[in-house]
Amino acid sequence: MSLVLHASLLPSWWGKPKPPAPDEPLQVRMMVEPEAKPPPPKPRMAKPSKPRRVTPSKHARPQTTPEPLPPPNPETVPMSMPAPSAPTAEEWQLASTYTPRNGKRYRYAWGQQVRSMMGTAFEGPDQGMVRFRIEIAPDGKLSKVEQLWSTSEAVSRLARKAIENLPPLPPTPSGKPLIFEQTISFLPYETGWPPSYKLDCLPEPLPFNNPFAWNGSSPPDVAKREHRPPPPEGCPPDSTEDTIEEEERSFKRQMEQWRWGR
Incomplete structure (x- = not known):
């Protein structure tokens, strides 16, 4: 009887559904702390490997170490050039008898005589050039000196002092007053x-x-070629013969003047 009673009561509670679980309360976090990460592992230092020996190839060029440059010299010596020698008595004798080209030899000898008395030329502000207009009397005495231009006051002063102390000069080649212009270079x-x-x-x-050229009124002249007679015998004169040495000196002067090949 007890078993039947318990069996009748069992389905009444076994078939009933379970009640739903209560909802969890709402939680709000205002600040979330970052999670601390573990520090990264330290890299291991690689052991230094032994240097490899490189055998030079047969076709490899040997490497040359550049030579060290010399230290700059703060005390540089300025460039200089001594004065040329004065014309000799033989050169003055030849110049006093050279009549072509308005006493060309006489004019050059006069300039060299003045330059030889000006002394050594040094690099710096005292170097330069000066040009004069000269008039020499038939007996060789200086009649008039006029300075045309100068690039340095020191050079002008030295040249004037040398002109005032010139030695007696031979007579002019033509026996007439010799008027010319001469540039004196005082350069190193x-x-x-x-x-x-x-x-x-x-x-x-x-x-x-x-x-x-034609003025429009006179009869026009037909252009004619200028007739030049052949050079006379004995031209060029003595001491200026057409030699290879003279050609070399002339070519060297042109190279130095126009700075060819630099």
Whole structure:
């Protein structure tokens, strides 16, 4: 009887559904602390490997170490050039008898005489050039000196002092007053080049006259070619013969003047 009673009561509570679970309360976090990460592991230092020996190839070029540059010298010596020697008595004798080209030899000898009395030229503010207009009397005495231009006051002063102390000069070649212009170089790299007397025996060229100019009223002249006579015998004169040495000196002067090949 007890078993039947318990069996009748069992389905009444076994078939009933379970009640739902209560909802969890709402939680709000205002700040979340970051999670601490563990520090990264330290890298291990690699052991130094032994240097490898490189055998040079047969075709490899040997490496040359550049030579060290010399230290700069703060005390540089300025460039200088001593004065040229004065014309000799033989050169003055030849110059006093050289009539072509308005006493060309006499004029050059006069400039060299003045430059030889000016002393050594040093690099710096005292170097320069000066040009004079000179008039020499037939007996060789200086009649007039006029300075045309100068690039240095020191050079002008030295040149004037040398002109005032010139020794007695020979008479002029033509027996007339000799008037010319002369530039005196007081530079540490050149003292003035000697002129060439190669074709001085040829007659003086005629002044330029434009053959194609016409004023519109006079009859036009037909342009004619200038006739130049052949050089006379014995031209060029002695001591200026057309030699290879003279050609070399002339070519060297042109290279130094126009700075060819630099």
